[in-house]
């Protein structure tokens with residue numbers, strides 16, 4: 001570098017430290033030059049011979065900014081004794097702007113500007129950039145997107161639901177799989193997908209008290225989602241933090257400046273009980289913004305036309321401000337059909353608007369199902385009779401559907417949605433999934449002790465110990481003695497004991513522990529969350545843990561105890577769905593053994609009658625019985641009489657219940673259940689999805705990509721064992737690009753099976769936060785945006801220049817339009833020479849990578865100014881050549897947009913005919929969104945994302 005090149009007042013950038021911004025030469029003395037960097041408020045002195053500096057010369061047409069923030073476009077440039085004078089316009093007038101006046105910050109976003117400013121990288125960084133764009137594009141287009149990252153087994157029914165629901169804009173559905181089939185996992189998959197694709201940012205999970213910790217842990221270990229719990233202790237801590245002065249200020253000046261704990265994190269977990277009991281929490285939750293709310297055990301939300309429970313009301317209010325809503329319950333009709341309807345209405349008020357209509361619709365499910373079956377099974381013309389029926393149900397819409405893409409499936413979907421069980425209800429059953437272990441009930445009839453005479457029948461007879469002194473029933477109730485002996489004989493097998501009341505559970509546990517010396521733990525609603533988790537952990541411990549866990553009904557709901565195979569029902573609940581919830585603690589995914597259900601009951605009491613009714617009337621111990629509540633409603637008075645001890649009625653009750661159960665099952669199988677099943681899992685689609693996920697997971701691919709990234713970003717990798725590595729920050733570690741890497745490193749696995757077996761290993765998939773973080777950071781930073789390389793091939797004379805250019809689609813639009821769903825990240829690749837000859841086919845990227853080598857930095861710095869005119873010519877060539885590629889991409893995006901919006905608009909128009917509460921504004925809103933998205937796509941352009949300039953040697 002020649003001393004004469006430097007003149008005071010010139011602007012240069014440091015390519016070894018780009019963060020300094022645009023420097024200004026302030027002193028030249030001897031072989032040293034000093035620059036001031038106003039943006040960083042620093043001064044640096046360099047040896048002129050090897051200063052890592054590049055001269056900044058803006059070209060005609062480029063934008064410049066002065067120190068006072070004014071922007072201009074360069075129209076001409078004069079060199080006045082080495083210092084540049086820009087002739088630039090501000091849109092109206094031409095101004096003379098000396099480079100001395102330019103702003104101190106500089107951001108070279110265009111790749112060639114970076115190259116000219118000396119901000120270029122080595123080959124590897126360009127390769128990484130291209131690979132990142134390619135992977136992002138492939139993953140976004142993949143059916144597996146959003147479903148790859150979970151540490152779960154691929155179960156078809158879950159994957160199908162997750163994929164079906166998560167793709168929806170602001171999904172609102174009820175996940176009603178039978179107990180233990182993985183609704184939490186389905187909800188987690190949906191949430192993960194929505195967060196991963198940017199469709200949701202803020203989520204609230206509302207659960208019963210007892211499940212808070214379980215959800216916290218499941219979200220973290222399975223989905224890498226870190227929730228924060230908002231509870232009373234969080235409020236107390238906040239209050240302690242708030243200084244007395246703050247309190248005084250808000251007291252004097254009024255206003256609500258208090259911190260809202262629901263807003264201090266994006267992912268919040270809260271118990272329903274807390275929201276119901278704390279006014280402040282309720283207000284704060286409602287003051288926040290939610291993209292997705294998940295409510296577990298949603299059967300607690302009771303509603304009737306006369307009365308809405310507090311739980312229902314709060315969820316109703318929250319559901320009004322949350323865009324998406326997932327309601328989870330295995331027993332949707334547990335507190336009646338009206339409540340079930342009201343919950344469906346929360347999800348989809350356009351479809352479910354009137355309880356009576358809802359009940360009437362149920363009558364036609366059977367005929368809808370038979371038409372659907374014929375549409376599915378028979379490829380021939382739709383018969384005249386069926387067409388008539390379809391016309392009656394779908395009106396004018398039928399012709400539109402039949403004229404569209406995949407007409408039969410569209411008609412089926414429309415039918416299910418408009419007149420069937422709706423597209424908001426998903427339910428998988430054990431029968432449909434299969435492969436679950438057997439349930440083996442063992443009745444244990446015991447004599448009724450004297451002390452219970454007088455309260456042996458009716459509801460009191462189900463829990464007669466309630467009215468007797470604890471000391472006495474513990475001593476005289478034969479179920480206690482039997483339990484003690486049974487536990488001893490089953491030892492060391494783990495046993496879950498469930499009874500209706502917390503008091504019974506506490507007394508039993510105390511007795512077993514202290515008097516019988518059986519290692520046990522109690523689990524009920526009066527324990528704090530911490531105590532409950534401790535009890536569950538003590539029970540789960542295989543070496544030193546408890547043999548028996550004595551649970552109350554409410555306390556154990558939703559918990560996972562599938563590692564145990566013995567269940568003791570110390571008493572029986574009145575409601576068949578509660579029985580199913582109890583058995584569901586063990587009968588869950590992950591259960592490997594036959595489940596032994598021990599049922600001690602007192603003879604000659606309502607317990608015996610309830611046992612017979614469940615067993616012989618409903619067969620509810622051996623199989624999951626979805627019709628139990630409906631049968632109970634049908635035989636209610638008979639059931640009550642029997643329970644009251646009317647001996648003559650019991651046999652009749654059992655027979656009538658078995659018949660009604662059979663009748664309802666057949667009816668539902670042909671009608672409602674069949675329709676729900678159609679909506680809930682299409683095995684062929686699920687299997688295709690799983691195949692796509694497994695292909696995408698190809699372990700080597702994500703590992704290969706990350707190894708290349710780690711190499712460039714300074715992360716050290718140590719081979720650990722099969723499929724796992726230890727990652728540590730190395731000497732060149734670039735923390736800005738790799739988030740979440742602790743100083744002492746982490747151990748990771750790239751294999752799902754390994755991740756399922758070893759929870760201590762991080763599961764590195766394409767959707768792990770470290771992987772997505774690296775990808776985002778590479779594309780949003782300048783890394784690899786410009787590179788210089790040398791190439792040696794015989795076919796090309798030395799000194800030939802080539803440019804490899806990458807373009808992506810650029811489409812500025814509000815996030816709410818979610819345009820990334822329709823537009824690819826492309827990377828369009830072009831390779832040109834100075835004459836504009838396109839060579840990308842002749843020299844593919846991989847081939848070029850093999851042939852290219854790095855140029856030493858000093859040499860590269862010297863080459864760049866010399867080849868600048870040719871590089872600019874090649875930029876013109878690639879921009880011209882990229883032009884024609886845009887139109888087909890836009891056309892494809894517009895087609896996809898129409899395929900999304902048009903059916904939605906048509907659906908609302910069809911529903912409006914039967915539901916007067918749908919407002920025109922709702923339909924107009926969709927139309928406006930559609931139009932805004934169309935316009936934005938119309939303005940999309942191709943942006944130059946990266947260049948590699950290749951000099952042949």
Ligand SMILES: Nc1ncnc2c1ncn2[C@@H]1O[C@H](COP(=O)(O)OP(=O)(O)OP(=O)(O)O)[C@@H](O)[C@H]1O
Pocket residue numbers: 151152153154155158177178179180181182183184185186329330557558559560584585588589590
């Ligand atoms: N795909 C899966 N891979 C691994 N484990 C799973 C998977 N799906 C479910 N499980 C496990 O099976 C058990 C039951 O799942 P989950 O708690 O989600 O069921 P649920 O339907 O919500 O149950 P409930 O009706 O009791 O609320 C849990 O221990 C869960 O971790």
